[in-house]
Every structure is written in C-alpha cells, then in structure tokens.
Amino acid sequence: MELQCDFLQGIPVPPHPSQAKERTPSLEHSENHSNANNARRKGKEVQGNSKRQGSQMTKVEQALNDKVLELQDQIQEVMRGKNLAPSHDFHFTTDLAFTDEIKAEPLPKGFKMPAIEQYASKTDPEDHLETFKSLMFFQGASDAIMCRAFPSTLKGAARQWLSRLKPRSLTNFVGLGWAFPAHFMSSRVNKKTMANLLAVKQRPDKSIRNFFTRFNKEALEVRNLDQIVKFQALRNGIRDVELKRSLIMDEPANIYELFSRCEKHINLAKVIAAE
Template sequence: MTKVEQALNEKVLELQDQIQEVIQGKNQAPDHNFHFTTDLAFTDEVRFEPLPKGFKMPTIEQYAGTTDLEDHLEAFKSLLFFQGASDAIMCRAFPSTLKGAARQWFSRLPPRSLSNFTDLGRAFLAHFMSSRVHKKTAANLLAIKQHPDESIRGFLTRFNKEALEVRNLDQMVKFQALRSCIRDVELKKSLIMDEPGDMYELFSRCEKYINLAKVLATEKEDKPEKKAQEKKDESVREAGSKRS
C-alpha cells in the first residue's frame, strides 16, 4: 500500500468515526436542566408556605404578555382574596397564571429575589408596562356632552360606560361631570334649583324625567288620534240631528 493510499484510508476511517459519533449523539437524550423554576424566584418562607386546607386554584385566563396586565393582576387578586389566600400563597399561585413570554420572564427572575406579593406585582407591572391599556381620566369624562338629539337615557348609558373606563374615579368628580354634561333644559333647571345630595339622588331625578318624557311623548302621539275621533263623533252627532 502506497503512502497516499494509506493516508486516504486513515482519512476514511476518521470520517467514519465522526459519523458514528454523530449518530450516537442523536440517540442520546439532550443535556437539559431539569431543575424546576416554578418558585425559585421566591424566598424559602414563601416557597415552603403550606397550602390551606381545601384551597383550589381559581380558573383564570393565562397571561402571555400581550393583553392588559393590570386587568390580569386585579382579576387574580380578587379571586385569591375571595378565597382568603395568604400573601405567600398568592405568590406561589401567580406563576401558574402565566404562559409564553410571561412564563419565560418569570423563570429568569433572580433566585430568592421575591419575598412578598407586592414585590412580585411591581416586577410584573414594570416588565410588561408596554402592554398596559391606557385608561381614561376624569378629564375625558368632563368632556362628554349630551348630543342635541340624544335622549336622557341614551346619554346616561353612554356616560356610565365611559365612567367605568376611568380608574379610581372620585364620585364627586363623577357627580359634577354628569350634572354639567346634561343638555335637557328642564332637567338642568331642576338640578340647579334643587341640587341632588349624591349620585343616587341624581340618577333618581334623571329617571323621573325619563319617565315624564315617555308620558309626554305618548300623549303627543295620542292627540291626533283623539282629535280625529272627536271630529268623527261630532260628524255622527250632526248627521243624527239632521235626520231628526
């Protein structure tokens, strides 16, 4: 065997060994870190807090990092508060409401960096702030006006819908906004001459005017029919008088 043939033979054997190593590598389980990351971000006090007897994780849509983070956080807090969950249990339960990018964010938090739900909530809000839905303010509410052709009921429905989108709305601000936005002259006179004491009284007054408007509208519709009937009756009486 010449030196060239021997060199080629050694090269072929070397390549065969490399191919065999690749084949064996494919059949082996990939190296993977199997440490659970569900609660490593919490301190030991939180991690080892025992679940209360009868505790059941409430059903809540998982958060992936794209929808309103404040709505998710508030919904979670309300459900866990209803069950009387402790601060530590709220911490341990919260990661199960995350998925996708939100789950990855949580798994990368520094170990033992969170000791309470307040810190967890702040970290969550800070990271996903770009997904926050901007809520309307009291200024938006004050800018609402009753349209000239809009009924009182229609306006109240629209006003209440807008008010629900204002976070932490002060009831006095809502009261003043509603009163100033009404265009109906008679109702506005009533509210100025006899100022309601609170929102309940204000809405009650508006409801009375809504009912009054219905009655007046019905009477207005009935008037032509009533006049036509009176005219018909009068014609019948005249015809009877002539025959007699």
Template sequence: MPLIEQYDRAADPEDHLETFKALMYLQGPSNAIMCRAYPSTLKGSARQWFSHLKPQSLASFIDLGRAFLANFMSTRIHKKTATNLLAIRQQTGESTREFLTRFNREALEVRDLDPMVTFQALSSGIRDRKLKEFLIMEEPTNMYDLYSWCEKHINLAEVLAAEQQKESRSERKGQERKEQPINGNKLMENREQ
C-alpha cells in the first residue's frame, strides 16, 4: 500500500479519508481490504477510536468512512464557500498582482466553484478601474482567458509605472540642476581653464 501521513487529529479528516481512497482505488482493492488497511493510516487517539469499534458493526468501507468523519468532524478544516470569495476586496495599497495571488489562494479553497462566480468575485473585488472595465467589456469565456488578461494588464501596468517613475526621477534631477545657485566666479574660472 502506498504511504500516506498517518491521521492523528491534527489534519483534516475528510482530506485524510479522500487521500486514502484515491491511493487505494488505484490498486483496485476489495471493500474488505480497504477496511483492513485503513487503521494503518491512523495513530494516537484516532487509532484508539478505531480499536474501540465493535467487531462487524460496520458493513462496508463507506460505513467506516462515515463513522470516521462523524467522530472527527470537530477537527475538520472548514472549506470556504463562494460567499467567502465574493467578500474578497483588493485592499488599499495592495497591488493588483498581490490581490490576484491572494484571490487565487482563496479560490482554491472553494469546492465546486462555478467559473461565473469566480469571474464575478474577481471583477467586483478589483480596485483597478481600467482592468475592471476591460473585464466587463471583454467578458472572458473561461478562467484561462480571465487570468491571462489579468496577467497581461498587470504586466502592462507595472511597465508603465516603472517608466513613469523613471521619467519623474529624470525630471527631478533636471529641476534640481536648474535650481542650484550658480556662483559667477566659479563659472568664470571653469570657462577660463
């Protein structure tokens, strides 16, 4: 059997059970083998819980999985919903790139996320007016296009901001040169040499 981290109440029980099932289904085992193999993925209080089950009290691995989840439900990591995603807003001072990274991290935690909800949540959470207008006008047809357009816009905005910063520095240097008092004597001395 492939190795998975043993469950000891510190992790998400649902994730542990799903990982076990995914690994076992690759092997094609019977229901009985899955029931016999599962305790090897438990340790500590989780193993004690299993050892206190009455013999033949569960008819299948499905029953074992349900009993496991029911017992360890309090340690379950609560999954985010689409509502959580709709509440995400780009914060003042947060770049569009930082917001998109944070948004993606949150979106990955939402189970069965509808692409239209993702689009709505992302476009309503963005503060960048030009990007928001572009997304509304163009209406990407899939998530790949949505993220590609956002990435292109972010890259363009960063290049333009860098160019503007460079121009501002050049203008300030030119302004500083104009504002420096000219000492007539030194200027004349330099010309004579």
C-alpha cells in the first residue's frame, strides 16, 4: 500500500471537472476580448485608410471638375468670338472672273511672282498694266498665267473691282487689259499725243542739247508713237541753222541716223565753244 501511494504521488492529478468548467469561460472571455480589441483596431485602421482615400479621390474629382469648367469657359469664349466676327463670303474671290481653263492652268516650273507695287486705284492704271506686262514677258509667262498672276498686284478698291466682275467673264488677258484701265479711267494721267510732240520746237535762246532733252521727254509720254512721226517731228523742230542746212543737204535715212547726226553736231559745238 505504501508503494502504491508513493507511485500515485508522482502522477499529476487531473483537475476536477467542475474546476475545468470554471476556468474555461475565463479563458474564452480573455480571448474574445483580445479578438474584439484587434477587430476594433483593424476597423479604425480601415476607416482611417478609407477616409484618406476618400479625401484623395475628392481632390482628384475637384481638379477634374475645375478643368472641365475651364474648358467650358474657353469654348464659350471661342463661340462668342465666332458670333462677333464679321461674316465673309469665301466664294467672293478674285479668281471667279476667269474661266475654268485659266484657273486650271498650272504654274510653270521655277515661276516667281515679280516684285511690283500693288495698284490701289490712285495712280495711272496703264502704267501699272504696262509694268506688269513687261515683267511677265521677261519671264515668258503665258496668257493664262498672266491672268492668274495679275490679281496679286491689286489691293483695296482695285481688288474689290476684280472680285465683283461677272463670274467666268474673262477668257484671256486681252479682255482684262481693256477692262482694267477703262474702269479706272479717272486715275489715268493725260498722255501726250503726236500733236504735242510736233509742237516741240527749239527755242532761239536754247542749245540743240536743250531741245533734244525736251523732245525726248515729250516723246516718252506719247503712247504708241510712230517712228516716222517722231522722225518728222524731230527734224521739223530743229532751228539751228548749220544743223538744219546739213540735214537738208544730206537727208538722214531714218530716226537713228538723225539722232547720230544731231549728236555729232552737239559734240562739234562743244569743241568749238571750248576753243
């Protein structure tokens, strides 16, 4: 019996069922309390993260909203400017007066628009037209190219005039060359005529060189001057006795020989005067 008691003393005695039942709720309560605290802490963390994310999303949405409003304001400004802008008829252009064949004519390779002062209806239209024609002739431009290039040499009232011509009414540059100076006739400078040139005479107190200077100036202002008329006017205007006698004794064959004889006489007079 003593040995059995000693052996039993070495074995731990299990708790009484009633005592186990008493300790179990306490442990469960402690565990439940810890779990609840963890849950509340996680809940606060999630709630804090949600607030921060919500705050960030609110800022992004606000920025986007501001950008949209800014774009709407810009669109409204553009629309207001469009409504206030003057209306233009874009079919009202200077090339409508020309035929389709002229408008379809391609520019030649290497063509360059010559530098010419734009015409605004205040100066002589014939001077502008002749200057343009001479520059186009130098480039070897065709009739159609001259028609296409001419509008760019106009401005102001002159450009408006060309724009208002009947569509497809101009078939070549000849027609334009007649219509243009005719419309701006009031701006034309009165040209000298052949009668004006025939009236130029050498004055008694003026040298033959002075007469030549006046004669050439008048001749340049006579449009379509005939060379025969020019020859007769120059010969008849000379009053220098020696030169006139020379021309009568040996009549020059043409205007160029007449000029040459007059130049020789002028040089001879200078030499004699110098001696």
